[in-house]
Amino acid sequence: MAVTDELRSGSDSVSGGGGDAPADAGRRRRSWRKGRWHTSIGALPFLVYVALFLLVPAISVVATAFKNGNGQFTMANFDEAVHGVYLQSFIASIKLSFASALIAAVVGVLAALAVSATDNRIVRALVTAGSGVFANTGGVPLAFSFIATVGNFGVVTKLLSSAGFDLYAHGFSLYSVLGLTIVYQYFLIPLMILIMIPPIQALRKEWIDASASLGASRFQFWRWVGIPLLTPPMLAAFIVLFTDAFAAYATAEALTSGTIPLVPIQLGSLISGNVLAGQTNLGDALGAGMIVVVLVAALLYAYVQRKASKWLR
Amino acid sequence: MATVTPDLQRGAGGEGSNVLRLGKPFRYTVLILVGAFFIIPIVASARFSFLGNNNSFTFSAYTQLFGTPQFWSTLWLSVKVGVGTVALTLALLIPTVIFVHVRLPRLRRLFESVSLLPLVIPSVVVTLGVITSFRNLPNIIYGTPVILALEYVVLALPYSYRTFDSAVQSIDLKTLVDAGQSLGAGWIKLLRFAILPNLRSGLLGASILTFAFCLGEFAVASLLSFTTFPVFLVQVGRLEASQAVALSLIALIFTWIPLALVMIVFSQRRGGRRGTGIESAIESAVAD
Numbered sequence: 001m002a003v004t005d006e007l008r009s010g011s012d013s014v015s016g017g018g019g020d021a022p023a024d025a026g027r028r029r030r031s032w033r034k035g036r037w038h039t040s041i042g043a044l045p046f047l048v049y050v051a052l053f054l055l056v057p058a059i060s061v062v063a064t065a066f067k068n069g070n071g072q073f074t075m076a077n078f079d080e081a082v083h084g085v086y087l088q089s090f091i092a093s094i095k096l097s098f099a100s101a102l103i104a105a106v107v108g109v110l111a112a113l114a115v116s117a118t119d120n121r122i123v124r125a126l127v128t129a130g131s132g133v134f135a136n137t138g139g140v141p142l143a144f145s146f147i148a149t150v151g152n153f154g155v156v157t158k159l160l161s162s163a164g165f166d167l168y169a170h171g172f173s174l175y176s177v178l179g180l181t182i183v184y185q186y187f188l189i190p191l192m193i194l195i196m197i198p199p200i201q202a203l204r205k206e207w208i209d210a211s212a213s214l215g216a217s218r219f220q221f222w223r224w225v226g227i228p229l230l231t232p233p234m235l236a237a238f239i240v241l242f243t244d245a246f247a248a249y250a251t252a253e254a255l256t257s258g259t260i261p262l263v264p265i266q267l268g269s270l271i272s273g274n275v276l277a278g279q280t281n282l283g284d285a286l287g288a289g290m291i292v293v294v295l296v297a298a299l300l301y302a303y304v305q306r307k308a309s310k311w312l313r
Numbered sequence: 314m315a316t317v318t319p320d321l322q323r324g325a326g327g328e329g330s331n332v333l334r335l336g337k338p339f340r341y342t343v344l345i346l347v348g349a350f351f352i353i354p355i356v357a358s359a360r361f362s363f364l365g366n367n368n369s370f371t372f373s374a375y376t377q378l379f380g381t382p383q384f385w386s387t388l389w390l391s392v393k394v395g396v397g398t399v400a401l402t403l404a405l406l407i408p409t410v411i412f413v414h415v416r417l418p419r420l421r422r423l424f425e426s427v428s429l430l431p432l433v434i435p436s437v438v439v440t441l442g443v444i445t446s447f448r449n450l451p452n453i454i455y456g457t458p459v460i461l462a463l464e465y466v467v468l469a470l471p472y473s474y475r476t477f478d479s480a481v482q483s484i485d486l487k488t489l490v491d492a493g494q495s496l497g498a499g500w501i502k503l504l505r506f507a508i509l510p511n512l513r514s515g516l517l518g519a520s521i522l523t524f525a526f527c528l529g530e531f532a533v534a535s536l537l538s539f540t541t542f543p544v545f546l547v548q549v550g551r552l553e554a555s556q557a558v559a560l561s562l563i564a565l566i567f568t569w570i571p572l573a574l575v576m577i578v579f580s581q582r583r584g585g586r587r588g589t590g591i592e593s594a595i596e597s598a599v600a601d
Binding site for chain 1: 335339340341343344347350351353354355356357358360361362405406408409412413416417420424427428430431432433434435436437438439440441442443444445446447463464466467470472522525526529530531532535536543546547550551554557558560561562564565568569572573575576577
C-alpha cells in the first residue's frame with residue numbers, strides 16, 4: 001500500500017511539472033514548505049490526543065514505578081515486584097498466556113486451513129464474520145456463559161454427571177488456570193483464524209500446482225512448501241494471541257473474583273485500594289513490568305514479521 | 314474420499330476447490346468441532362437462564378432483571394458513554410484520516426501504527442496511569458464518566474481507525490477533493506456534500522465497533538469505580554447466577570448483531586477479501 005501511495009504522489013508531482021523548470025521548482029519548493037506547515041496543524045489534534053490519553057498515562061506509570069511514597073528515586077518497587085507473590089503472578093500469567101495462545105494457534109490454524117479449503121461460500125462467509133464477532137467477545141458475558149455451561153451447576157456439568165461422569169470430581173474446575181485457558185479459547189481461536197486466513201490464501205496456487213506436477217505427495221507438499229511458508233505468520237500470530245491473553249483482565253476477574261494470582265488481577269486489586277503500607281507505588285512497578293513483557297513480545301513480533309513478509313505479499 | 318489423487322484434484326480445478334489438498338473429512342471434522350465449541354456455551358446459557366426450580370421452564374430471571382432499576386440505569390450510563398465516545402471518535406477521525414490521505418499519503422502507515430498503540434499497553438495499566446496522572450484534573454472530567462469516554466476513544470482506536478481508514482482508502486478521495494475545489498467548494502461543503510456521503514458505511518462501521526467496545530468494556534470502568542453495564546453484570550453475578558447468565562446472553566446477542574452486520578456489509582463491499590475492524594487491523598499488522 002505504502003509503495004503505491006508513494007508512486008502516486010510521485011507521479012503527481014511529475015505530472016504537475018510542465019512549464020519552465022526553475023520557476024516550477026521554486027513553486028514546488030514553496031508549496032512543499034506550505035504543505036509542511038499545514039501538515040503539522042492537520043495531524044496534530046489526533047497525535048496530541050493519543051499522546052495525552054495513552055502515552056502520558058503509560059509514561060507516568062513507568063516514572064512512578066521508580067519513586068517511593070515521598071517522590072524520591074527508589075528501586076524498591078521493582079524489587080518487590082520481582083519477588084514472592086508478584087513474581088509468582090508474573091510466572092502464572094506468562095504460563096497461562098503461553099498455553100492458551102499455543103492451543104488457540106494450533107486449533108485456529110487447522111480451522112483456518114479447513115475454511116480456506118472449503119468451496120462453500122456460505123461456510124466461508126459465516127466463519128469469517130463469526131470470527132470477527134467472537135474475537136471481540138471477551139469480557140464479562142463470556143465468563144458467565146461458561147459458568148452456565150461447565151461451572152459448578154452448569155448445563156454440561158449436570159448432563160455429564162447424570163451420564164455418570166462428574167467433571168469436578170476428576171480435578172476439573174472452571175475457576176482455575178485450566179478453566180481460564182479454556183474460556184480464553186473463545187476469543188483467541190477466532191483471532192487466530194482471522195490472522196491466518198490471509199497468509200493461507202496467499203499460498204499461491206502455482207506453488208501447489210508446481211509441487212503436484214513435480215510429483216510431490218501431500219506430505220511432501222506440507223513438509224517442504226506449506227509448513228515453511230506458514231511458520232513465520234503463525235509465529236507472529238502466536239505472539240499477538242499471547243499478548244491478548246496476557247493483558248486480559250475482565251474475563252479472569254469475572255470468572256475467579258480475583259482469586260487466581262495473575263498480574264492484571266493483582267494490579268487491579270492494588271488499584272482498587274487493597275494496598276498494604278509501604279506499597280504505594282508497587283502497582284506502577286507491576287504495570288511497568290506488564291509493559292516490558294508486552295514490548296518484548298512486540299519486538300519479537302516485528303522480527304518475525306520481517307521474515308514472514310518476504311514471501312507472502 | 315480423503316486421499317483424492319493430485320491429478321484428479323487438478324482436474325476438478327475450480328477456484329479454491331482443494332488447492333490446499335485437505336480432504337473433506339478433515340475439513341468437516343475441524344469445522345464441526347470448533348463450531349460446537351462456540352455454539353454450546355450459547356445454547357447452555359439460554360437453557361441455564363430459563364431454568365427454574367425442579368428443572369421447570371421460567372422467565373423469572375428475565376422479569377426480575379427488567380424490574381431492577383439498576384439494570385436500566387447502568388445500561389443508560391453505558392449508552393451515554395458510548396454515544397459520547399462515538400461522537401468524539403468521529404470528530405477526531407474524520408479530519409485526521411482525510412487529512413492524512415490528502416496531504417500525507419506517505420505517512421498513512423505511520424498513523425495506522427499509532428492507532429494500534431493501545432494494543433501494546435494493557436488497559437489495566439492505562440487505568441493506573443489515568444489515576445496517577447489525571448487525579449488532579451478538575452472533578453468534572455476525572456470524577457465523572459467523561460473520563461471513561463475520553464479514554465475509550467483511545468482504547469477503541471485499533472478498531473475504529475482501521476475501519477474508517479480503509480473506507481477512505483476505497484474511495485477516490487483525491488478526485489473528489491480536486492473536483493469539489495475546482496467547483497469552488499470550501500472544505501466544509503466538500504465534507505458535507507462530497508466526501509462524507511461517500512463514506513457512510515465506513516462511518517457506520519467505525520461507530521458500531523466503537524459503541525460495541527464501550528458497551529462491553531469492564532476493566533477501566535470497574536477500576537475507576539463507575540458502575541457501567543458490565544460492572545453491574547459482575548455485581549449481579551456474585552448474587553444471582555441465573556440472572557447474570559440471562560444478562561450476559563442479552564449483552565452478547567446485542568453486541569453480536571451489530572458486529573455481524575458490520576462484518577457482512579464490509580466483506581461484501583470488498584469482495585470478501587478485506588474485512589473491517591480488528592480483522593483488517595490484524596490483517597494490516599500482519600501485512601506490515
